[in-house]
Amino acid sequence: MTESGPQGSQERDTDTYDVVVIGGGPAGENAAQYAIEGTGLTAVVVERELMGGECSYYACMPSKALLRPVQVADTAGNLPGIERPRLDVDAILARRDSWVSGYDDAGQVAWAEGIGVDVVRGAARLAGERTVAVTSPAGERTLTARRAVVLATGSDPVVPPEYATALPWGSRDATGVREIPERLAIIGGGVIACEAVTWMAALGSQVTLLVRDERLLPRTEPFAGEAVLASLRAKGVTVHLATSVTEVSRPHAEDTGLGRVHGGEVTLRTDAGADGRTGEEGDPAPGEIVADELLVAVGRRPALSTLGLDGVGLSADDVTGGRLPDWLLAVGDAAGEAPLTHWGKYRARVLAPAVAARPGQGPDAAPDVEGSGPAPFALDPEEVPVPQVVFTDPEVASVGMTEQEARDAGLDVVTATVPTGHVAGVALLRDHPTGKSRLVVDRQRRTLVGATFVGPEVAEIVHAATVAIVGQVPVHVLRHAVPSYPTGSEVWLRLLEALPVELRAAP
Ligand SMILES: Cc1cc2nc3c(=O)[nH]c(=O)nc-3n(C[C@H](O)[C@H](O)[C@H](O)COP(=O)(O)OP(=O)(O)OC[C@H]3O[C@@H](n4cnc5c(N)ncnc54)[C@H](O)[C@@H]3O)c2cc1C
Numbered sequence: 001m002t003e004s005g006p007q008g009s010q011e012r013d014t015d016t017y018d019v020v021v022i023g024g025g026p027a028g029e030n031a032a033q034y035a036i037e038g039t040g041l042t043a044v045v046v047e048r049e050l051m052g053g054e055c056s057y058y059a060c061m062p063s064k065a066l067l068r069p070v071q072v073a074d075t076a077g078n079l080p081g082i083e084r085p086r087l088d089v090d091a092i093l094a095r096r097d098s099w100v101s102g103y104d105d106a107g108q109v110a111w112a113e114g115i116g117v118d119v120v121r122g123a124a125r126l127a128g129e130r131t132v133a134v135t136s137p138a139g140e141r142t143l144t145a146r147r148a149v150v151l152a153t154g155s156d157p158v159v160p161p162e163y164a165t166a167l168p169w170g171s172r173d174a175t176g177v178r179e180i181p182e183r184l185a186i187i188g189g190g191v192i193a194c195e196a197v198t199w200m201a202a203l204g205s206q207v208t209l210l211v212r213d214e215r216l217l218p219r220t221e222p223f224a225g226e227a228v229l230a231s232l233r234a235k236g237v238t239v240h241l242a243t244s245v246t247e248v249s250r251p252h253a254e255d256t257g258l259g260r261v262h263g264g265e266v267t268l269r270t271d272a273g274a275d276g277r278t279g280e281e282g283d284p285a286p287g288e289i290v291a292d293e294l295l296v297a298v299g300r301r302p303a304l305s306t307l308g309l310d311g312v313g314l315s316a317d318d319v320t321g322g323r324l325p326d327w328l329l330a331v332g333d334a335a336g337e338a339p340l341t342h343w344g345k346y347r348a349r350v351l352a353p354a355v356a357a358r359p360g361q362g363p364d365a366a367p368d369v370e371g372s373g374p375a376p377f378a379l380d381p382e383e384v385p386v387p388q389v390v391f392t393d394p395e396v397a398s399v400g401m402t403e404q405e406a407r408d409a410g411l412d413v414v415t416a417t418v419p420t421g422h423v424a425g426v427a428l429l430r431d432h433p434t435g436k437s438r439l440v441v442d443r444q445r446r447t448l449v450g451a452t453f454v455g456p457e458v459a460e461i462v463h464a465a466t467v468a469i470v471g472q473v474p475v476h477v478l479r480h481a482v483p484s485y486p487t488g489s490e491v492w493l494r495l496l497e498a499l500p501v502e503l504r505a506a507p
């Protein structure tokens with residue numbers, strides 16, 4: 001066996017583990033951790049950038065570190081007796097830097113090694129059944145999996161080619177912002193766009209949001225996008241709905257680095273005026289918009305293109321469709337499921353026992369793992385509801401189906417909708433609370449199938465709805481779950497009272 005390795009460390013060219021995980025984001029870390037926990041099996045994670053993945057350095061952590069001071073300032077600005085705080089941009093960016101550990105993953109590597117998971121640096125691809133080739137500056141290395149290879153490579157941003165030549169910002173630049181563009185145009189109206197406009201406007205950019213759809217946050221209840229739209233406009237953000245950007249030009253585009261303005265002015269042409277369209281009533285989109293920077297936030301797709309899938313007879317659709325051989329699994333954004341950290345970690349937790357229980361292969365295969373097997377579900381996995389919090393002002397916290405999704409699924413549903421701020425616990429948090437809350441109830445089963453809360457600090461309320469859906473608690477039983485007074489959870493009382501009387505009593 002040849003010895004070689006980076007920085008003088010002794011590494012073998014070839015190595016064998018029970019589980020080889022490609023990608024060290026939250027899903028990959030959890031897949032490795034829970035596959036070997038309490039089993040005596042071995043696991044390695046191959047990571048080409050930073051252990052901890054997109055979430056830790058470029059996505060969830062820095063975005064929420066930037067949004068929290070903005071939220072606190074907004075709250076303070078709506079409480080008589082407190083002067084609206086001045087945001088100290090440098091201090092906020094410094095706090096963001098500390099939350100991303102200065103883009104240094106030593107802590108995450110130490111954590112992995114501490115739980116017995118090896119970390120190999122490099123870009124991995126499938127080189128055959130159970131075989132992973134890793135390329136790094138130190139050379140090529142081959143890893144073999146006795147039981148399973150787990151694809152946890154996350155997702156890549158979609159950048160339409162007509163925008164790409166302008167070297168626009170992606171979400172990494174927005175979360176890693178160093179230079180605040182004076183005029184920032186954002187294309188997109190989904191989660192990333194709505195969160196990024198919130199912190200970039202607060203940090204001082206004059207933002208124009210260009211939204212192709214008729215509304216913001218199209219996958220949530222309509223009243224969620226309406227509340228966020230009203231709030232953004234009240235803060236001075238220009239929002240053009242139903243507007244497509246048809247052309248982008250930037251004569252002096254330059255890759256100046258993460259979070260820095262990427263060159264000279266950028267000019268966007270929109271479809272305003274085409275077919276008599278004016279963007280939206282009272283606020284027509286101009287045909288041309290000039291900005292200092294452009295952020296493109298129009299979705300992400302599973303990062304599967306460099307994995308050599310065709311070499312093992314597979315396509316990206318096989319991965320996202322779950323048509324995989326028994327030695328191969330996918331978790332997290334790479335699997336094409338809800339692209340959320342908590343969802344990827346959950347799927348890794350429930351799949352891990354099945355990974356460990358795959359029969360060992362090869363002469364040195366470890367004994368079969370006793371007591372492991374497919375994870376027991378209380379619910380059909382398809383029925384486990386996905387929660388999400390969008391950290392805008394107001395916050396949007398939802399779980400399970402919207403009313404429309406439930407109807408589209410053929411359910412006979414009844415809904416209850418109330419203004420969130422009409423309960424004392426919410427009204428006490430700040431003056432002028434906005435937003436509504438809604439329960440979606442399956443009339444036949446008398447249980448929740450979805451809930452949405454829009455308002456101040458609703459992020460902490462939604463988990464009660466998740467528990468109610470997973471526990472299949474009938475709504476008449478939920479009436480005995482008494483919220484403390486005066487807390488935001490009292491919105492549950494108003495919602496349950498707004499349901500038809502026959503659903504409130506035991507059948
Ligand atoms: C701006 C932004 C904000 C977000 N905020 C939230 C939030 O608040 N809450 C939430 O739940 N979700 C949020 N998300 C989504 C969340 O970041 C993702 O769902 C999550 O990171 C997915 O985890 P993952 O482990 O599947 O992939 P990732 O975190 O993307 O990790 C994948 C890892 O695989 C590595 N990799 C890829 N290919 C290879 C290869 N061939 N070889 C070796 N390594 C490879 C990558 O370098 C990366 O480190 C946000 C996303 C963005 C963009």
Ligand SMILES: NC(=O)c1ccc[n+]([C@@H]2O[C@H](COP(=O)([O-])OP(=O)(O)OC[C@H]3O[C@@H](n4cnc5c(N)ncnc54)[C@H](O)[C@@H]3O)[C@@H](O)[C@H]2O)c1
Nearest residue numbers: 188189190191192193212297298299300339340389390391
């Ligand atoms: N707080 C959170 O949980 C959080 C925060 C940020 C991101 N995320 C995750 O990251 C994922 C990606 O976020 P995102 O905002 O990029 O995607 P998204 O799917 O939420 O929104 C994309 C938006 O872009 C629009 N769009 C698509 N193609 C377009 C085009 N060519 N031109 C103009 N508009 C176009 C879509 O209609 C949609 O409104 C989300 O699905 C979310 O799960 C989560």
